[in-house]
Amino acid sequence: MSDTTLPPTVAERKTGSGALAHTIYVLRENPVTALSFAMFAFFIGSALLGPALVPYDPLQTNAANALQAPSWSHWFGTDNLGRDVFSRVIVATRLDLIISVSAVALSFVIGSVLGAVAGYRGGWLDVVLNRFLDTIMAFPLFVLAMGIVAALGNSISNIILATAIINIPFYARLVRAEVNIRREAGFTLAAKLAGNSDTRVLAFHIFPNALPPMMVQVSLNLGWAILNAAGLSFIGLGVRPPTPEWGIMVAEGANFIVSGEWWLALFPGLWLMLAVFTFNLMGDGLRDIVDPRRRT
Amino acid sequence: MARRSSATLNRILQAIPVLIGVVVISFILTRALPGDPAVQFAGAAATPESIEEVRRSLGLDKPLPEQFLIYVGDLLQGDLGQSVSTGRPVATELASRLPASLELTLSALILSCLIAVPLGVLAATRPGTWIDQLCRILVTAGVSLPTFFTGIVLIYVFYYLLGIAPSPLGRLDFVYLDPPRITGFFLIDAAIAGDWETWFGALKQLVLPATTLALFTLAPIARMTRAAMLSALAADYVRTARAAGLGPGMVLYGYAFRNALLPVVTTLGMVFSFVLGANVLVEKVFAWPGIGSYAVEALVVSDYAAVQGFVLAMALLFVILNLLIDLSYSLIDPRFGTSSK
């Protein structure tokens, strides 16, 4: 490391240090990450355009055409009411993404606020929060979600709420730890010296630094949220019929596997798996993107 | 030693507010459940009077705070109440079902560790290579499937199509008799009784459900092992060990791995409580007589005492689990309970 300053190198000028360039760099560096982002784009695409593009009305029943195996006219076959499984799978993308993204967003926000305040203030606040989180964690999480949905009714918003609640401890813990180690960091003190109030220091200086590890958590939770909804469907607490949703389709289709109508569960299952898979694999990439230290 | 035991005692004290919280929340949650247990249990063709009578006999006619006080009072005497749907004390019921769940969960975790930990170590020693990526994709695929789906597919393939697996009928096929109950764990009880045929029978029944759960837990364990191993391998003391000429096995396992174990143990604890939750679904698929399926049944029929008992049992288990983790921590890490950790 020399003290003489180098003029910007050619390479630097070409790629720049903008966020977009950095994202492209992260994607290019790791093929698995790139793949996961491509798949994510595909899911977003189906969520946005899917309903307009699918060949059949996902709700249209046709008793005469029930339980048809996959064919050219019905790529993924038809279900017990003769509805087109392919259309249902694609149309379900939007709802599933909404469920997982809003559940995660909700727990992200609540967990961040709780964790950040407790981690920064410390003291009794911290103790109280920790006990509270312990209490939530002491419930078997899936059963807690079941209980909440059962108690409040199985609407989409309650499924989201239940999923969010069981995920809050993960975020709060993470943020608490990340904030705590930076509470006395040099740049925190420097921010105070620069005239920032405690709230500003916390919100604009400390908290953003917790983002990279949180991105990994977010990606894992996006997947869990969908699985959670699927599990609730299996117990009978999923979204209301006839709304297409992967979890409910897999849960209902699962009972048809042994009788040979494998496509009912397989295709929604495959989509669900791909989505969870995509979310999980995206984690490291997301982290690298929000981490300026990864910029070169 | 004094330091460790005081740290452990501290942990136990910390658990008390958690347990109180669990008691309160589970009480509120059950009361918020829809459905009227009195109607449910008055049975078919019940008249309004008989429903009222059932309500009275269940103590549900009293105001909520009073119900809560009665519940807490019973609880303090070790009485978890009586499940209305099974008519048996919740405590007995849980005691008979808990070993089934634990046996399944533990077998799944052991299986998962046996696969995930070496995978994680393998990936950590070759970061960035195709082996690393393959491990990542493999374990992520495992966690991407809903457990009930995996379970049914496994049954379909290994039992229905191939006929390799035994019939998915719970813990033991009916050709065997339950081993004499000592621990409630069939594998252990059968081994104690020296009844290897039953032992093998119980093992066969365990394979599919345990695999289902294990697939689900590979990812967190493997990921954490990899991360922890990576940072341990990059640590100065590993360099010192290598510079001192220690063999690669000693460096990898005696030095790096033992240090990496700490975060892995923490993850294991989390995964364990996670799996206990996921059990609910797997037990349903495999007709496994564990507490997960008990809880679902109870929840569906608003069986207050049973749900509360289940939640409380799980919370206790969670607290014990944390104590065990602390204990293993204090065994692995001499710094446990000091400020340097």
Add this chain to the structure above:
Amino acid sequence: MLTIKDLKVAFKTRRGDVQAVKGISFDLAKGERLGIVGESGSGKSVTSYALMRILDAGGRIKSGEAVYDGIDLKQAAERDMREIRGREISMIFQNPRAALNPIRKVGHQLEDVLRQHGRATRQNAKAKAIEALEAVKINEAAERYEAYPFELSGGMCQRVVIAIALACDPKLLIADEPTTGLDITTQKAVMDLVDDLVRAREMSSILITHDLGLASEYCDRIVVMKDGVIVEEGRPADLFSNPRHAYTRKLVDATPRRGASIRSLLPEDQRAPLAARTIGNSPMMEVVNLTKTYQGKSGPVYAVKGISFTIREGESVGLVGESGCGKSTTSSMIVRLLDPTSGHLLFRGEDIAKLPSENFSRHPLRQKIQMVFQDATDSLNPRHTARQSIAEPLKRLTGLKGAHLGERVEELAALTGLPSHLLDRFPHQLSGGQKARVGIARAIAPDPDLLILDEPTAALDVSIQAVVLNLLADLRARLGMSYLFVSHDLNVVRLLCDHVVVMKGGKVVEAGAVETVMDTPQNPYTRELLTAAPQAPARKTAA
């Protein structure tokens, strides 16, 4: 005994191959003590790792030769290398605490090595390990055998590391900055110990350091490295008193030493005369009976036990003492980041100790008292560019906005010698010296009257330290600020300060004008500090 010829080492990285060592050659005779000096990143460590073949993944010896005692280290099988490591050549590292396995008893770590090399059996391993601990003069060796690293002090940890390195009687010891992170008095004890052991066992040694004083004191011959090549070598006396290569000269000049002036640390062509400054008589900051007591887990910790001193307008006061004596605590209280337990802080007569630190960020005086932190890396928000970091206090404290703000930032960058194209980089994209400049620019941005500098150069190379110290001296003259300069290095304090306060255990043991204290120390502790510091060689031609 060791011959290195044209050794080249390269690392595979995201941005292609990095040539860390670009062809170096030297020999080492039996019993010789070789020193390798050079700035950070010059390839010192990589050279030694290459010899031991313990390079990180991605690192590899590209070409050249390294022959030890007839064995080709480059070609030897991994199994043979394992025999060589520890038994023939061994190493000690910087940061001794991290170099030991935190969860294994130190005795067992010693045994691992002894048994690996067949120096001990299961039965006698313990005895041998205790023996090895005794050899490094650890008192109560038998008890220490059972200790974990976290139960030992830094100095003791380094002794254990040395014991491990010497357990199997190697012929060559490589010490890679063995004393960074240790107190100056501990440093001396450790270095003396190593030296005694090496001499007693007639071993060869290689000491890697960036401290020329240390090298000249403990080495027979020195090679100077820069950017992966050796630029010069020779006996310490010759090399330092008469350096031939410009880089060596720069290095020697930059090392603070008795009798040097602050400008003489810089290369000759950069020694512009210092602007004059005036020291007022009126006190700017009066520290009166300041105490701080922390509520620790095991009872109260008395970090600062009632200290008093005064900083006058325009004056620079040095605060020195060993690690843990309360320097940082004191400076945190003065800069109002920490509330004192008792005592007064009179800033131009106003007692600011009464204002709670939480609200001080909105107090008008906030602008007047600023601070430069010890660790430049830690003190810059990793998510903010240099520009954002410097602009932050301007926005908050002076209310500058838009174009004015941009101008002012550029101006500050120019003032601190930071090229403006670096302003949009993130901290990790800056070198240590550049980060230090950002830190200083940020601190002087709101035009403070009192600047507290908490070991601002501790993490920097000597030549960068020289530049930073000069920058501080220039700024002081131009902006008329007062400094409270915290350091553990008396030689540095002497260069910059007018007045010095020596602390020990939370108390002031000696205070006075710099020259007086340094030349005629009254307190034994001050004397100890002064003698423990290795004496850097002076150039004959030094100004």
Add this chain to the structure above:
Amino acid sequence: ASDTLVAVTGQTINSLDLHRTGTNRASYQVAINSYDRLITFGSKTLEDGSVSFDYSKLEPELAESWAISDDGLTITFKLKPNAVFWDGSKVTAEDVKWSFDRAVSVGGFPSTQMKAGGLVRPDQFEAVDDATFVVKLDKPSKLSLPDLAVPVPFVINSKVAKEHATADDPWATEYLHTTPAGSGAYKVARWDSGQQIVYERFDEWAGGPLPKVRRIIVREVPSPATRRALIERGDVQVSFDIPDKDAAELAEKVKVYSTPIANTMHVVGLNYTFEPFQDPNVRKAIAYAIPYKDIFDTAAYGRGAPLWGGSETIEDTSWPRKSPYSHDMEKAKELLAASAYPDGFEVPLSISTDLASWMEPTALLIQESLGKLGIKTEIEKIPGANWRTAVLVEKRLPLHLENFGGWLDTPDYYFFWAYQEGNLFNSSNYRNEEIETLTSETLHMAQDDPEYAPKIKRMFEIAMEDLPRIPLYQPALNVAVNSADGYEFWFHRQLDVRSLTNVES
């Protein structure tokens, strides 16, 4: 053949004592297999060759014979002399009295069921001597004797039970809950709640011909897919109450019995408290809009019996009977146009989570079809625990699916529960003065009474006109049997294991 037989079911047995509060329906099988009643129904062979109970035939079980007094108010039973309990003690009239007293005293479902036969108070029962037992009725009823053949009035070993009775628990419910004490064909060798019940044959059984199989295991397997795999692979011999779909498909591989359940209908309930349903045109429009055939094919896979498209004229008193409605969208539109709601309205369509297997496809098809009329429905899935409360107790669901079945196989009995105001299964809050009187008149009237048939026909007419319940189809009870034989259908929809036999495959 082995002397063990394994049956699987998706239901859970939660008690061994039918009289206990909270005992679920699946548990009734214990009362059937392990206890005896005085009398039982006979059997008949149906057209498809399967065996079913015969409501018209009463046969002895514990009673050797019985006689009804001329005024119809006293029934005298003579007990079989060789009837013994499992502990070897004789079955006495005292035991019968204690058991009947218990059934009318414990309250809840057993008492309600006893009441249907006019059995209300303990003083109606008298043990004249060890072998003679007398039942006195307040008024003669055709339902009294059949009501003694349902699972409820089973005979308990009162000596054993009394030993375990306490002041708090005079009927020994705690004890009998887990430990049956009966004289039935099968002793309970073992019961693992939530897992299995193991029956062991009682060799001295006097109630009927000695069963062939010594040991019968009934395993609970919640997952229908798993149950299907098990029966198909022949690892179990009986899979009880399988889904219609499996029944349709398994029929090719194993023997499947699908018996339309006596006196039971799946219906659409139209709640009269919901304003639009007070309009007869709306009700009829809905009745014409329902795609009956599609529902029968997709929800029931053609199992059971259709209940639509019947003739307008009512010739007989058989029940359930086809309604005169069928799927006709034109007619439906006309009717709705003629109603006060020509543009339709919005209404939730409620179904139960527990019964989703038939309710959900049915609801979806109805939803779609009503949508075409302009009637917007949102499907509301109500958890099992809440379902009874909402649909039967509070009767607050405007549009819902329902499936009452009467144990006593007479139309008046069905009408009593489902069409008379205030009764539990009248989930539509329906009230019609004529129905009220007709039901009361016919309920106890003998079926061969000349007035009976005309009154019943009139009731049918009104019900089809007023349409508080639109019949869909008569569901079937499906049982798959692999390497076993002797299955008999019973109105109580429980597995009677006594007749089962193993067959060498």
